[in-house]
Amino acid sequence: MTYSDAVEAAGGRRGGKRERLAAAAARVLHEQGMEKTTIADIARAADVPLGNVYYYFKTKDQLVEAAIDAHAQHLAGLIAALDALPTPQDRLKALVSGWVEQRELTARYGCPTGSLASELDKRDDGLDQTLATVMRVLLDWAERQFLALGRAEDARELAVALIASYQGISLLTNTLRDPEMMATEGRRLERWIDSLA
Structure with missing residues (x-):
C-alpha cells in the first residue's frame, strides 16, 4: 500500500x-x-468550495490536526496490510520496500510525516506531540517485529535504528534530489534485516 493509496483509503477523493x-x-x-x-490551497485540492471549509474546520491549525489524523489512518492501514504477511522479517522488509517505492515523492518533498514533524517542532501549540504519537505507533510496531525475530535484548534499539535510518535517508534523498539514494539504503536495510533473522 503506497502513501497515496493509504491516504485515499483514509478519506481521499x-x-x-x-x-x-x-x-x-x-x-498539500x-x-x-x-x-x-x-x-484555499487545501480547499482547491479537495475540490471543496472555500466557504464550505469553515463548516468543517474553523482554522488552518484544525486542518493540520486533520492532516495528522490522516497520517494516523494511513499508518493504521499500512500496519494492517503488513501484519497480514507471514513473518516479522517479511513485514519489516515490506515496510522498507514501501519506503523505496515512494522514493520519487520523497526526493521532491521529503518524508510526509517527518517533514511535518520538523515544521511542527518549531511551534509551541502541542501539535508536534500529537504527531509524535503517530510516529511512536510505527516505532512500537517495528519493536514488536524485532521482538518476534527473537531480539528481546535490543528490539527497541533496532526499531529506533530502522526508523532513524529511514528518516535520515529521506532527508538526504530530498536534499540531494536523488531517489536512488533511497533505493540503495533500502537494499542495505533489507540485508540488515536478513542478518538479524
Missing part, C-alpha cells in the same frame, strides 16, 4: 467533504509545507 479536506491537507502540507499552504 471518495469520502465526504471532511475526509477529502483531511486527505488534501495531508497531501507535504508538497508545500505549512508556511506556504493556505486554506
Whole structure:
C-alpha cells in the first residue's frame, strides 16, 4: 500500500467533504509545507468550495490536526496490510520496500510525516506531540517485529535504528534530489534485516 493509496483509503477523493479536506491537507502540507499552504490551497485540492471549509474546520491549525489524523489512518492501514504477511522479517522488509517505492515523492518533498514533524517542532501549540504519537505507533510496531525475530535484548534499539535510518535517508534523498539514494539504503536495510533473522 503506497502513501497515496493509504491516504485515499483514509478519506481521499471518495469520502465526504471532511475526509477529502483531511486527505488534501495531508497531501498539500507535504508538497508545500505549512508556511506556504493556505486554506484555499487545501480547499482547491479537495475540490471543496472555500466557504464550505469553515463548516468543517474553523482554522488552518484544525486542518493540520486533520492532516495528522490522516497520517494516523494511513499508518493504521499500512500496519494492517503488513501484519497480514507471514513473518516479522517479511513485514519489516515490506515496510522498507514501501519506503523505496515512494522514493520519487520523497526526493521532491521529503518524508510526509517527518517533514511535518520538523515544521511542527518549531511551534509551541502541542501539535508536534500529537504527531509524535503517530510516529511512536510505527516505532512500537517495528519493536514488536524485532521482538518476534527473537531480539528481546535490543528490539527497541533496532526499531529506533530502522526508523532513524529511514528518516535520515529521506532527508538526504530530498536534499540531494536523488531517489536512488533511497533505493540503495533500502537494499542495505533489507540485508540488515536478513542478518538479524
